[in-house]
Amino acid sequence: MSQTETIFEVPICCRGIAVVLLKKIDDLYHVLLVKRKSKILDGAWCYIGGSIENGEKASEAALREIKEETGINEVILYSANRFDQFYSPQEEYIYMAPVFVGYVDSRHHVKLNHEHSAYKWLPVEEAIETVTLPGNDEVLAFIDKHFIQRRPSSFLRISKEL
Structure with a gap:
């Protein structure tokens, strides 16, 4: 590569989280989907998501977003060991968010x-x-396999002492 060639990189941005909530209804786990009513993704059906605030750990942001978006403040939280991701052509970056x-x-x-x-x-x-x-469908299929069909690994459990 010569010195006159320009290398272009698409940055990876990780400023948010995603959360899939599960609730047993008639002995069958159900997934909470919410319909967005905002400038971003208006009308989209999705799971919970939001930004990580200054000084927060990702897991703390997940618990805060659950409470803000659903009013639920008692959750047994796990890391899914998976990432929600998409490419933003308008802002030219790859967005990644840890899934809980x-x-x-x-x-x-x-x-x-x-x-x-x-x-x-x-x-x-x-x-x-x-x-x-x-991609949300793939995340949900992963959650089904590792968190609904099986008992999740205790290594992925988020401690209540955050």
Whole structure:
């Protein structure tokens, strides 16, 4: 490569998190999907997502976003050991976010904030067919295999002492 050639790189940006909430309904795990009502992804059905604030760990951001977006504050949280990712052609970067899995007790009810217009608890197969963004279906299939069909590894559990 000569000195006159320019190397162009697409940066990877990791400033957010994603959370898949699971709740048992009639002995079957259901996935929470929310319908976005905002400038970004308006009308899209997706799982919970949000930004990591200054000084926060990713897991702390996940718990905060769960509470802000759903009103639920009691969750058993795991790292999914997976990343949500997409390429932004407008801003020219690859966005990556660690995915978390939260188990919610059946007595907890969702209270949406202003960012969403609707929600659904769906069996995983139906959630896979409902999500809007390509790649979300793959994340949900992974969650099904490793967090619904199997008991998750204790190594992935997020301690309550954050």
